[in-house]
Amino acid sequence: MRGPSPHRGVRWIERTGVKERREHANRPTGDPGTPDDGIYRDLYAAIIGQRLPPGTKLKEESLGDIYRVSRARVRKVLARLSHERVVTHVPNKGAFVAEPSVEEAREVFAARRVIEGYLVRLLAERHDPATARVLRAHLRVERRARRTKRFEEVVRSGGDFHLVLAHAAGRPIIGNFVRELVARSALISAAYEVGVPSSCEHDEHRELAECIERGEVDRANALMDAHLSGIETRLDLTPPRNAELDLRDVLAGSAYAQTVYD
């Protein structure tokens, strides 16, 4: 009853390799031939780049019109984004750009301190010259993005730094977790950041990279901790931040307010 055993290795090649590489060539608008992966990237970039703020409704038909693609395809992409917690799917109501709660925000940064702290410790212990090269190369990418002054580029490359750490450490599974956490961090910034959006400070990344390069394990860990905590403290996580609920609290004390509502 066993049947011919499915050969083992084919899986990986098809899952991560071929498809992705082909996408990079063509642009999202009006390019036929590209399957649904392009629209995924585009939507993802738009959300992370804060062009689509948290809470935005993502109407299936509208997206289908925009990308000249069937609704079923949009649906699939939205499902994927929903699994990655970048959009929230409400049954019979649709998909919305996720709105992280204050508790979620706090936990995201706590998780990042744990996971990315591990990554930098690992990298600093290794002391690998190849890693140093990769990190420096990425720092150049960040600097270039920063020079263009295009907000979205800056945010994206800044977030990618953390993914590069996971990649350099040879930890793809953890890298996926980091990817999700970085994405959620971007949403958190969009929802709670006050003043100018600073995102990841480039200098801190540089310092971190140098620290790893020099093999200073504990200091690298401390720097990452400070880096992430710095981002977190730059947020305004104190108020409930929910307009419709505030309404009720405010009105509850007024003269005409009823004690029992229903």
Place this chain on the structure above:
Amino acid sequence: MRGPSPHRGVRWIERTGVKERREHANRPTGDPGTPDDGIYRDLYAAIIGQRLPPGTKLKEESLGDIYRVSRARVRKVLARLSHERVVTHVPNKGAFVAEPSVEEAREVFAARRVIEGYLVRLLAERHDPATARVLRAHLRVERRARRTKRFEEVVRSGGDFHLVLAHAAGRPIIGNFVRELVARSALISAAYEVGVPSSCEHDEHRELAECIERGEVDRANALMDAHLSGIETRLDLTPPRNAELDLRDVLAGSAYAQTVYD
């Protein structure tokens, strides 16, 4: 003096509450009623419980026949399982129960040591009597499952211990990561475990819980480390485990082997 309790999250109620609650309520004779969530749970349990070994093809139509449900629904469930890395989706070929590679296996346990180490440190620092209660309650569940001698129950409750830790620590996001890692661990056991499937030793869980209860932070961390490393070393992760490639290596040295193959 103030109004009624301001229910905080309208959003949350709609997102997670209503639908599910309705499902739970109407279960007349236990078959149709519940939509695609039941078949998800069933498949998940079957895979984690090792009734569906790694590599098994999950044919859409067959599953549709089994569950008396349309192929589209099966497809959706498979997509979800695929996002959770429990099944592997190969384009134009179908869905298969995931076959973790040796590298993946190693990384899963490395990640678990980091993440779950954090969880037990957190819990031990807290010293919370409520946590102690929850853990003890779960240990009872494990013991009961173990008494039934039903393999699937034992595995599931053993894995749930780690989820309970995340829940007790109040870390749902990390809990999701742990869930994925535990699921993958089950697949890894199915693929690489030698001898009898021991899964998580109950005694180690008990010891861990007591340690947390007593607030011994470092020892709890060390115990979790040992627990996870113990599982890992009980695996046979040395051989390449790749049938078709071994074939080539073996034959390369034989008398009739050609130097160039194509």
Place this chain on the structure above:
DNA sequence: AGTATTGAAATTGTCGACAATCCTCAGTAC
């Protein structure tokens, strides 16, 4: 005035049918 109701428009959910792709296995040639 404010609230409940009802109907229609808009939106999401589901399904069956068709298209594209892959696999099997004869059949044939060398």
Place this chain on the structure above:
DNA sequence: GTACTGAGGATTGTCGACAATTTCAATACT
């Protein structure tokens, strides 16, 4: 006997149409 080839069947991928649900505005009622 082995390797190629090309139907034929089996399986996955995609789409459009229909059903179910929500939303919103207009109306009716207290």
